């Protein structure tokens with residue numbers, strides 16, 4: 001490709017990637033949304049990420065060349081590769097894989113060598129997303145993360161391990177499990193296991209770290225798996241906690257958040273007194289913090305691809321200035337930390353043979369991120385239609401899951417990386433055309449409601465065998481029109497019943513084979529897979 | 543009497559005279575709305591807690607009428623003025639005629 | 652993403668009528684203004700079967716709550732006694748779909764005021 005040679009010529013070094021002029025008296029490190037990716041992977045950032053309402057045209061809703069122009073990122077540079085879309089395949093071949101928690105460990109250790117009292121904060125979605133995480137119920141991630149010695153963590157997908165398992169792990173965690181918005185559902189009182197905040201004294205500064213777990217846990221994920229807990233944004237309670245820690249002498253207030261970026265922006269405008277929001281959930285990677293009033297919001301990407309470093313000057317109880325860097329973890333440039341690599345190897349050892357089994361090959365780039373579709377989801381939808389004998393397939397618009405380059409083998413591990421979850425039954429059910437419309441409208445409003453507090457993060461449900469037109473400027477109920485059954489070209493009839501296959505239902509008792517088996521069986525039959533460009537969704541009003 | 547109905551309340555053990563305290567109550571009850579049908583298509587008869595009262599030393603705090611739209615295991619939270627030491631009594635009235643009650647003493651600090 | 656049931660957005664006219672009747676019975680036909688009543692409810696219900704709501708007023712003697720989008724709109728009526736510490740109460744309610752919840756307060760001066768909150772009940776699924 002056209003960038004491959006340039007990339008090779010750049011001869012990046014670890015020192016260059018980690019170069020940072022130390023600043024101030026406080027240092028924060030942020031990692032988030034690792035989704036159990038212990039090993040280096042490829043991860044393509046989205047080429048479409050539409051913003052609505054006040055966030056139309058604002059980061060993170062800017063992608064590709066426009067994004068690079070905004071931040072002065074050179075075409076073909078490592079920042080282009082890591083942070084934006086476009087020429088992904090060529091750049092991936094030039095710059096190599098990203099992430100790997102042994103490389104993340106090297107970054108953290110390097111920062112700690114300069115700033116021994118730096119805080120390491122994990123934004124959650126850590127104990128979810130791989131074969132080994134599923135089969136160890138998160139223990140692989142707990143063991144490896146413990147070697148990184150985080151100071152605090154907050155939560156989202158962790159709860160899909162079920163509350164018994166979450167409670168068990170959290171009771172043994174050697175660091176703080178924070179969530180000011182994690183409540184006991186029965187009495188509507190803060191859940192004792194998850195304190196709202198923790199104080200740290202670093203560089204002579206009293207720092208309060210407040211946790212904000214994913215607010216919509218029982219909506220976006222199966223609430224029946226953790227019925228003891230209630231969540232919500234609870235910005236009034238957040239304000240009470242900020243006031244409380246300030247009254248107790250906090251000079252710096254950090255919110256470790258899993259709200260998602262636009263929700264964090266709105267919350268920062270409502271709650272006063274937060275200096276730094278370390279933002280997770282929507283998987284955005286931004287090279288500079290976004291300022292809302294006096295609050296800076298830092299977005300640190302996903303899948304182990306980045307570490308954010310934020311140095312702060314805190315004096316007289318105030319944040320006087322900051323210096324920030326979003327460090328891309330290019331795994332061919334950053335050396336693995338041998339101790340952490342050994343722990344990763346040992347947690348994976350019992351499963352290595354199963355993980356490595358080659359199921360097929362891909363001729364297409366397989367990726368997930370994008371508002372309406374991704375080639376991985378197209379492939380999963382194809383598998384659902386063919387293996388479950390359905391007219392239409394529905395696949396959830398999650399944002400986790402690494403990419404594969406054309407020509408790569410598809411291993412069992414790769415399939416699990418994009419499907420692993422504790423409620424992965426591939427259901428087959430009958431839906432009327434009218435109900436399908438209700439489903440699409442419902443999900444579209446989660447994404448395109450102009451009020452961020454109605455946005456749960458994630459993307460549009462992916463459809464297979466079904467095309468539609470979406471006008472994102474319309475209200476719920478009027479966005480989706482022209483629904484078409486692709487195999488016949490007929491309009492979807494509201495009264496007709498269609499055979500629909502899908503996975504990741506939040507309903508208890510959903511029946512069906514695990515999605516990873518469905519996808520594996522489909523790929524095995526294909527041998528080599530190739531995914532045609534998807535033109536089934538017409539987008540209006542972006 | 544419906545089975546397994548168990549009232550629970552949270553009341554501070556002490557308060558200063560004239561304090562306003564928060565009271566939380568829960569009662570385990572299926573709150574059958576009368577709108578659901580069983581597998582044979584027959585309407586499952588309504589069976590709910592239809593009234594709740596809280597009194598303190600014989601004076602009323604709240605008196606609540608509950609309809610079928612109240613969730614399973616009805617939860618009620620409210621505030622009470624505590625003029626003196628005494629006893630709160632809580633009473634739930636079931637459609638089937640059953641009455642469940644419990645009480646909590648509060649001392650003055 | 653659900654294969655489970657969700658009520659369609661359309662609301663039978665009868666339910667509206669029942670809601671109007673319940674309001675008329677409560678107010679005796681008096682006009683309902685805005686003012687000393689607050690209704691707090693989540694933007695999105697975590698679970699449509701148990702949606703937390705709070706009503707609060709400075710001077711209400713009674714507050715009635717209605718879910719106008721439910722087949723039966725009546726939810727609860729709170730009467731505050733002599734020892735009520737405030738004219739506020741919280742409970743959890745069932746909502747059959749996205750709709751307005753309404754609280755109508757009868758104030759001590761005999762007037763009526765109301766507040767509304769829209770609660771979204773969603774099928775759920777998906778996420779980042």
Ligand SMILES: [Mn+2]
Pocket residue numbers: 033035125281282283302400779
């Ligand atoms: Mn995530």
Ligand SMILES: [Mn+2]
Pocket residue numbers: 125156157214258280281282778779
């Ligand atoms: Mn998340």
